[in-house]
Amino acid sequence: MAAHPLLDPTTRVALAAYLHDIGKFAERAGVFADDPRLEVNLQLYSPYHAAGKWFSHRHAAHTALAIDLLERHLPDMLLADSYPFVGRQKRGDAALSEVEPTDSLVNAAAAHHRPTTFLQWIIATADRVASGFEREEFDQYNASRDETETGKNHYQARLLTLFEQIRPEAQGGAPGARALQWRYPLEPLTPEAIFPKLAKDCEPSADGVAREQYARVWRWFTQAIETIPRSHRAQLALWFDHFDSLWLAAAHAIPSATAFNVRPEVSLYDHSRTTAALAAALWRWHEAHQQTDERAAQRLRDRSDFDEPKLLLVQGDFFGIQDFIFAAGGQTRRQIAKLLRGRSLQVSLFTEVAALHVLEALGLPSTSMVINAAGKFLIVAPNTADTREALNRIRVELNRWFEQQAYGLAGIGLAWEPAACRDLLRKAQSPDEPTPFTRMLERLHASLEREKYRRFDLAQQGAQVFSDADYSHGPCGWNGRLPADRTDTLPGGVEIASCALSRDQIAIGEAIVKGYDRLLVLADGMQDALQASADVRLLETELFGYRLAFTRAQDVTGQFGNLVGQGALRRCWDYSLPAADDKGGTQPLFGGYARRFVSGYVPRVGPDEQWPAGKYRFDGGGRGDGDDRRDDDAFPKPGELRTLDMLACEDLALDADGQWKGVVALAALKGDIDDLGEIFRVGLAQPSFAKWASLSRQVNAYFAIYLPWMLAREFPHVYTVFAGGDDFFLLGPWQTIQRLVQRMRETFTQYVAHNPGIHFSVGIVNIKPGAPIQTLAESAEEALAQSKRRDGKDAITCFGETVGNRDWPLLQDMAAKLDELRAELGLPTAYVYGLLSFVDMAEAQDKGDVKAAIWRARLAYRTRRLLQREVKDEAARRAWQNTLMQQIAEDGIARLRGAYRIPLFTHLYRHREH
Incomplete structure (x- = not known):
């Protein structure tokens, strides 16, 4: 596949736009505070206000100096071919020019507040559109001092979290900026740094302290850039992809806009990336239409062409994810752990590589993809005939690939929607109508929905897609729906077609x-x-x-x-x-x-792993004889994946007699954020392209960055099938999964700044090891669907009962109290089983069955009979009678009704004989 002829020029435009605000970082870090070149650069790049005799937006001057400083780490774009910019060495000249040409990359990046040439106006327009500024808004912003809506200056202000501000109108709308309490700490990207902290804990009140925090991050940034392989500079798009990840790590918590009394709520990273995407697409549209002269610059300046649909927003969506990951075959359980992890990562790779295919076919750098999570991506492309022709060709290619390789079990749909600059503006014409950006999002959603319903274009193909399937080797042993292409002999003499x-x-x-x-x-x-x-x-x-x-x-x-x-x-x-070894989650990523944050945590066997006798039984796979295997081949070797059969045994516990107690069961946990589409649609006040991309990235980060880190350290026996975007599917020991749900809710609540309107729902199903993997997936999906039917959601379904997330800690406490009663009183299993019938009676009473109202009396009688056998002292019996009736009858059954089945089953599972 030959490189697109405009890939490198487009990447140079994107890089200039990407670096346009790097001066904000450098200025706040004090990198060039004493540089004698600064005064000259201020006169070149920063707006001058004669009335007050001062320069605003001084960061633009620092941008030019910062690019000069980083030049030795960048691909050669200043002396070599630098089209569409002019390099330092003029064409035909033998010597280097002493003066930086007007249309250099550096000038295009730094002049975004004082643009004059066409290329400078491309960068400036992309900058303003990414923020959603109307023209009058930007004029005010351009004339303003560096102070934010929170009252802090550009040194002291720390990035607000969008999560705290998401409030639908029904909840009173977003709070005022000075009422917002949460900020992101100014640190490189780490699992810990993605969590907001209270402003008093991370927002300095003195410039000196604030600037030193910036200086520390700057020092890390300039050291880390040296780790990008020098040899990769020979391919600009490859190097730029590396640099993008570095910039994410350095600038994810740096506020972008800190002037015109704005809210510092969009990171410098998200603003840089969306600006780069828009600049690349705009330049390519103008290049294709041969509109790159002064008249084109004038139209950008006065926005007379802002209704021209120059952009094409290209969406990709992987469909059939669950069917693909959980496909079964006759040999599936033999390597189920590797299969699940491999399929999950393969889905991510399909999406990444499909997006790369689109980018390279269109001649766009990686920064043109502004959304990429959970099998979905969004690319900003130029709206040209060549682009649309290429996309139609790629759509056919993707369909054909999935027809030939996956036989329609999965696929990637492509949809695209034209957009003009005006579509990205954040303010509506009147309070009663949606913003242009909101209307554009609705069109994007509708476009992708249409694509989902026209998968593979079967109607146009005559529905003769799979007529050439060759099953001469039989079905694949790992995926019984696919034809095998060869037969191999595995260790042990087992033959398998695959x-x-x-x-x-x-x-x-x-x-x-x-x-x-x-x-x-x-x-x-x-x-x-x-x-x-x-x-x-x-x-x-x-x-x-x-x-x-x-x-x-x-x-x-x-x-x-x-x-x-x-x-x-x-x-x-x-x-x-x-x-x-990152125990505190503080090492930069x-x-x-x-x-690419696509590799979820999976449990492995430790280097000095011990296998307690009698604990592990392998009823669901391997030899399938239910024996406790103690020979050398019984268990995986150090470093290998723990099998799902092993995970099902991990929650067993030794009793006082040295016997393993508990049920051997694997739990599946499936969940996603409630009403995420509505959160994106109405939750953000004055939404902009950069703000939208920022929120998408931050939603994904909890599941793709923090969750794997937490699992490795707190829940090492939990297996990630997938986690990213807004959803997750985890497997683990049944009791561990119950604890994990509570821990996830605690950490997610912290992550979203304790916003009660943002929460997730889950479904938990417990199964015996050996159950078909597709059955597991379907059961988990049904449990999640049951949670989603609860009013307000924020729900957990477990043992067939649906409860609110907030009630989950209470139910866990109830199960612990039953354990205490068993330890103190010798509470028999038969008695606990009998409590389930009283729960049934209490629910029947609620439905109008008057005969069921006798449940309390019957429970009291049964409890009395139990105590007569177990407790000899009459006073003690009365005390225990009161205790049991209060804890079980009133606090449990009467208060919780059906939800009390969860602690009852939890208790019974814990104490079942192994």
């Missing part, structure tokens, strides 16, 4: 376990450029014109420099989890390569 897609899924699962934490995306046909090594694993299946390889040692391959030199390496992604 298809390439399933073999890749197992290979991906094995690569994760063995520490292959980087993914190479190679142009198809260039895979022979890979050096043969045990540290590289090439996947079989060609993917949309690319080949994928996993690697775990950059030193072995010379940081992949040979692949870059041959033009083989299109992307290199680091998808590793936070470092194992950047290691020199573009980061």
